[in-house]
Amino acid sequence: MDVLVVGGGPAGRALAGAAARRGLEVSLVDPRPERPWRATYAAWSDELPEGTPVVTRSRARAFSTAEHVLEREYSVLDNARLWELPPEVEVLRARVIARAEGRVRLADGRVLRARRVVDATGSRGGRAAQTAVGVVVSQAEAEPFVAPGEAVIMDWRRPPSATTGDPTFLYAVPLGPDRVLLEETSLARAPGLPLAELRLRLRSRLDAHGVRMPSAEERVRIPLDAPKAEDGFGAGGGLVHPATGYGVATALRLAPVVADALAAGEGPEVLWTQETRMVHALRLRGLTALLSLAPREIPEFFHRFFHLPVENQREYLSHRDDLRGLTSTMLILFRSSPWRVRASLAGSVFFGQSLLNSG
Template identity: 55%
Template sequence: MDVIVLGGGPAGRALAGSCAEAGLETTLVDPRPDKPWTSTYGAWADELPKETPIAVRAPVTRAIGVEHHVLDREYVVLDNTRLHLLPPAVRVEVGKSTSITLGPHRSSVRLADGRTLTAALVVDATGAPPSRGRVEQTAAGVVVTKEEAKAVLDDGEALIMDWRQPPVTGVEWPTFLYAVPLGPDRVLLEETSLARRPGLPVAELRTRLASRLAGHGIAPTTVEEQVRFPVDLSRPTRLTFGAAAALVHPATGYSVATTLTLAPLVAEAVADALPKGPRAARAAAKQIVWSPAAKLVHTMRRHGLRALLAMPPEQVPEFFDLFFRLPDELRRSYLSDREDVAGATKAMAELFRHAPWRLRRTLVLAPQDR
């Protein structure tokens, strides 16, 4: 066996499939490999590989801070059913890993049922570590009909952020409405806390969502989707992929597009380097996942996260107005290009240049990581 990938989420499946397509003998290990995904995965269309399965396209994308912004960038929702598929060459083992032992020539994975699997490389793609004490993104959403959603979303649109606060809130913390089409007659409406330590409780998000929907004349319904994951992840030293490798964007929470883009590059690097031994293959994979440029951009985005956490609630919509006024290429660089150091630097400099002094102070004096 050449590669064992632990974890059958979008990152693990993308990497396992890419490794198999690169000619590597690959096994995917997951406790419930046939379980369908219930989360909604959205992304900008231009940051995805061309072969990515798309469920719905939204040619018009809007965002609201204090002002309304129409963004010249298509947004899409991924097709979970097709994204879940694996090439026939990938061997699937049902199980949960309990330990990994690295060796100079082979590595082994111990499973909860007592079995041991061995391969030249083991990649942990089991997701983010427990988020206790970390900065979390949380959300609670409902699915309504397109007719019901008309008050907030027109046909062919995606609303990635609406920072106008609902009438009823129990905690002084800014949240936004995220609204995307899921199909011909289904729309997801989700109240989202972008980042908070600890994450804003789901009960508070439910209250806010019900209040917001009532204000738009939409009858409250049961929560159908809940989100909770850490965004202030540190880069691990072992070989990991996806959220386990801290590939979650610190300032937005997005990660799936990045993992889908990197998966074939990592697989090719491993296939090229593996004849030289597992150590060379691990080093090649890590270089793809965390190049020096990617590390530097990640550091800058972490500063953006700290600044966001330090802002008084009333400054957050104003901050996003400034961000959405940036030229398209600078927004794209900061949101999507994880190796464009010059672009990320220019985006942050432009935002600072146009910010009022009270917001500049927050941007400069944001506390360091802890």
């Protein structure tokens, strides 16, 4: 075959579909290919490629030390439609136990060979992680936290109960008719904040408004500094933003690019130019900067961030190939921050090197 994609998540399925539509012979290996995706995938609407299926589009707000009305629309993706594959893709229920160039060995003993094997199994390793615990409630139950037709991207107001000083925020997004996800989120911590602490904080937010905590929950753990896998695509291929945890929109947008490369005899390495590598390295230093901030400084940092012009916000959140724009944005953010926040940021490798390089 031409292409073997290992892993059937959003990135793997997007790439397999894009490659098949270019006339390549494609197989996808997944231990449980019929398994529905239980995670909620969302993104800024302007990051998504045209035609991406979504279930909701919302106005966006954030709360740091003040309320911010954001000028970017926010979308929750339609998992069922993203899961679909062209009939030309052969789906194999199997588990890969060993890999070598151009072939994989399955747990049942079979060996599959392909002109190119792409690893879309997700990220592994690293120390820092974003963690979250979420529940789905009705719109009426969610009303104290988010207005109808809106998404709250971050609410840094401290929950009534917490056993540690680690900062967390409430993430509240509509999922469709009368369904809203409320998620207590730790943006970045090394190691990730335990789910038990997030569950306690979310329960305390709900209890304060007389809302019963549902038993079913969504659990999230996104490695932020995991090494990039060779021939990887998606989270394992370095496409997760190290300081925000977002990555699905990037994978959807770049799947056609990698499919074109596969058709030309290349692979995911085409995504990693000198400039994209430098941007990724600076984003990793951005993660270092976030981890360096004291808990009380995190809301202040995001207060300054959400005051940036929208294009500067995009430079940091969305663009992976504009080194000058990213550096400029971070310098603006540094210079607009209070001195106590500057002191923490200046001590991080990210801001120290950025400032030195700016001359």
